[in-house]
Amino acid sequence: MKILVFLSIVALSSAKSLLENEFHHFLAEQDILLQDPPQNIQAKQISTPTPRADDQFFTCPLKCICRVRVVQCSDAELKSVPAKIPKDTVMLDLQNNKITEIKEDDLKNLTSLYALYLVNNKITKIHPKAFRSMTHLKLLYLSWNLLPRIPINLPASLLELRIDENKIKKIQKGDFKGMKFLHVLEISGNVFDTTDIEPHAFDGVLRLIYLRMSYGKLSSIPKNLPSNLYELYLDHNRISSIQRKDFQRYKDLYRLDLSYNQIKEIENGSLVYLANLRQIHLENNAVKNVPASIKELKYLQTLYLHNNNISKIEIDDFCPKEMKIKKLHYYGISLFGNPVKHWEIQPASFRCVSGAHGVQLGNFKK
Numbered sequence: 001m002k003i004l005v006f007l008s009i010v011a012l013s014s015a016k017s018l019l020e021n022e023f024h025h026f027l028a029e030q031d032i033l034l035q036d037p038p039q040n041i042q043a044k045q046i047s048t049p050t051p052r053a054d055d056q057f058f059t060c061p062l063k064c065i066c067r068v069r070v071v072q073c074s075d076a077e078l079k080s081v082p083a084k085i086p087k088d089t090v091m092l093d094l095q096n097n098k099i100t101e102i103k104e105d106d107l108k109n110l111t112s113l114y115a116l117y118l119v120n121n122k123i124t125k126i127h128p129k130a131f132r133s134m135t136h137l138k139l140l141y142l143s144w145n146l147l148p149r150i151p152i153n154l155p156a157s158l159l160e161l162r163i164d165e166n167k168i169k170k171i172q173k174g175d176f177k178g179m180k181f182l183h184v185l186e187i188s189g190n191v192f193d194t195t196d197i198e199p200h201a202f203d204g205v206l207r208l209i210y211l212r213m214s215y216g217k218l219s220s221i222p223k224n225l226p227s228n229l230y231e232l233y234l235d236h237n238r239i240s241s242i243q244r245k246d247f248q249r250y251k252d253l254y255r256l257d258l259s260y261n262q263i264k265e266i267e268n269g270s271l272v273y274l275a276n277l278r279q280i281h282l283e284n285n286a287v288k289n290v291p292a293s294i295k296e297l298k299y300l301q302t303l304y305l306h307n308n309n310i311s312k313i314e315i316d317d318f319c320p321k322e323m324k325i326k327k328l329h330y331y332g333i334s335l336f337g338n339p340v341k342h343w344e345i346q347p348a349s350f351r352c353v354s355g356a357h358g359v360q361l362g363n364f365k366k
Ligand SMILES: *[C@@H]1O[C@H](CO)[C@@H](O)[C@H](O)[C@H]1NC(C)=O
Pocket: 082, 083, 084, 085, 105, 106, 107, 108, 109
């Protein structure tokens, strides 16, 4: 069993394409083919005989390349999903075409699909039943299309959904229905504001650890995102302040990106909930002070504050008075591009920064 699995992975990875390598990597990482049980999945994976060359010739759609259950039809000027895609396909690449719509039966026969790439097409519509036969789909990439909403009835098996650079105006209750395995959601470059995210939109999404909502129209921090997020990217929006309760829910955050917003006010105490935070990006905002609760974040190691409006730095802004409170030292703090006068900062302000180049102040080095 294991050997066959190994061979099929070798076959997959021997193909040159970057996507295939990525896919192979993904399979290995997700342990989908490597684990022993469940038997039914294995049986399905392994017992399908490799199609003979002549079968392949007849079942591979025009303008596509088909090998070892991977079908590549990228950059082929396709206006619709081609018919006669082999039924046992696990990866289907339809990137960089001119597909405008996914119709009801376009993907009907593809019950074994694990990865579907539709990046950079002109899709405005996906039929509500288009994904109905996909019970194994893990990766769905819909970035750079023209979708006005998250497609209805996405497969509940998804681990990763990328739907950035579309025209999504709202995130609605039910959009992620049943997606309890979703780990990664990339939804940057759309047009919804914070108030367009319905309060229960993420109910039941239990394992999301990576969420990117960059390059959008968010005017404040969304408060109803899944609570176990590990990485949250809200950069390049138009958030102007951070309120005390904004991060109350996100206690597991490890990395937070709020750069390139219009943040002027960070309410005292609003960051204390982020007890596990390692890295925070606040650069390119209009922040006037080092946020009051920064020094209470025990694990914070990297703090980006450059290109803000900080004119004064107090001796205890970064480091707590009693050193035992802050366990980890900072690797780096960036402060250049602020109106603060370097020569007025007391060197002891950086007593909990490690290394000689841990602080970037423009010309001034610690
Ligand atoms: C799906 O399979 C059926 C039966 O083999 C076939 O008639 C039909 O054309 C297939 N659909 C597509 C979209 O390939």
